[in-house]
Amino acid sequence: MQSKHPAGRLPEPPSPIADDGDETHFCGTCAFSSACIAAGYHKPELAELQCLVEHVGPFRAGEHIFRTGDPFRAIFAVRSGTVKTRMVDKEGREQVLGFYLPGEVIGLNAIYPEHFPCDAVALDTTFFCRFSFPAMSALASRVPAVQKHLFRMLSKELGSASLLAGDHSADERVAAFLMDLAGRYAARGFSATRFHLSMSRGDIANYLRLAAETVSRVLSRFRSQGLIQIEGRELELLDPPGLRQTGQALLPR
């Protein structure tokens, strides 16, 4: 009972969708796979991880996974599809906080306030593993590898938050954004040079604190410079070193 390619209509590049393995090794690209490996796949604790996880979805493009103010009970690992998180201020202006790809986890910023401080919106058809956080905390107390993994995930997200920091030109920001996406796809085993942008130009612009028109212009310029090939949302990186060069001030050394 596996729905194969829920996002549909991506002819050329392989769609980045985490293919679940069997029931025990349920997520090849799962956010917790490294914790499982460290703990040893066959330890009894793993069975507990099985118990506290719940597969949810599909969510269609535009649907909310959670909303600002919802009580925090669980974190969500993206199994397939893409998610944006965003805050909406009282004047109704949106601020995109991040995009989350298969294998990444949303909801960690809700632990402290105990309510979600932002919305999570599916950008295409999306499935999740839902982890009850109380159960996960209890498990973390007994399995050091799980605790360590949670600490690491939280710390990692702290680091990525500073990708936005600094005042940089539109070119630098867009180049760094593309290279960041490429790296994250590569880390999960997808192509690092050819992928689909699930988010609109407006979302990219908002995330990078630019106008949609500026993003459009920069992408056109990158294309005319031979750095990328782009048609609609299908993207190919023709010159990753060149892009890295352009965005280097924003990228991890």
Next chain:
Amino acid sequence: MQSKHPAGRLPEPPSPIADDGDETHFCGTCAFSSACIAAGYHKPELAELQCLVEHVGPFRAGEHIFRTGDPFRAIFAVRSGTVKTRMVDKEGREQVLGFYLPGEVIGLNAIYPEHFPCDAVALDTTFFCRFSFPAMSALASRVPAVQKHLFRMLSKELGSASLLAGDHSADERVAAFLMDLAGRYAARGFSATRFHLSMSRGDIANYLRLAAETVSRVLSRFRSQGLIQIEGRELELLDPPGLRQTGQALLPR
């Protein structure tokens, strides 16, 4: 053997310095006080917290607590003084990531990379509690309150990272910055309307992604509008509601 006011020469406002209590209740404003209270002050686990903490300092203004690339072994809670964290890119440009006041914790973003991804620099004379992270993790496994507290601290910092997000005017940013500081001082029991800015205009500007001149101009304008009184680094908020109004788009609802 308590050095009284290491920063010196602050005649009017009470200097924000955490006064240690006795050896058992060692930090009234400590970053872990809530964890201690939750665990119960007299539980044996508290003695362990005592064991893994080490008081370090003083660091003088400009001295490094840690540097980019240093191996990660501990986190540091500010006992007194102020710290900035910053990254320096290969062109030598500095990016200030944050300011840390008494009771706040630095180093959490180093858990994942296992090396510090940034420098921490004292802005005035500063003392710390140093917590060995391996020991702290081990303790967290046995004391749920400690684990919970670590999760909450990490998650809280994730939230504060998005104070910078969004593209906002210089006025909004500066107002939000001042109100944020005020709230953090208030949370630790210091005056929320009158305090000392330990960081230079340049550091503020860098953190807010503005030019130092712009920060200077905005502060002058706020003074002429009767929102603040400021002389050098001594600041008094005359109209907190007005400032909150100005910075509302950036501030938590």
Next chain:
DNA sequence: GGCTGTAGTTGACGCGGATCAAGGCAAGTG
């Protein structure tokens, strides 16, 4: 077919804030 809505691209123009420059003030130093 025509109508409508959404997303993206491209051009023209103006503004907010960066940059450049000059000067003031306080603390430290020989």
Next chain:
DNA sequence: CACTTGCCTTGATCCGCGTCAACTACAGCC
């Protein structure tokens, strides 16, 4: 004391990017 150095303020100029606008492309719908 004069001199330097660092920090701050204020004014003048300039430019990157936001804003406004027009246009294209495409999908869904009746």
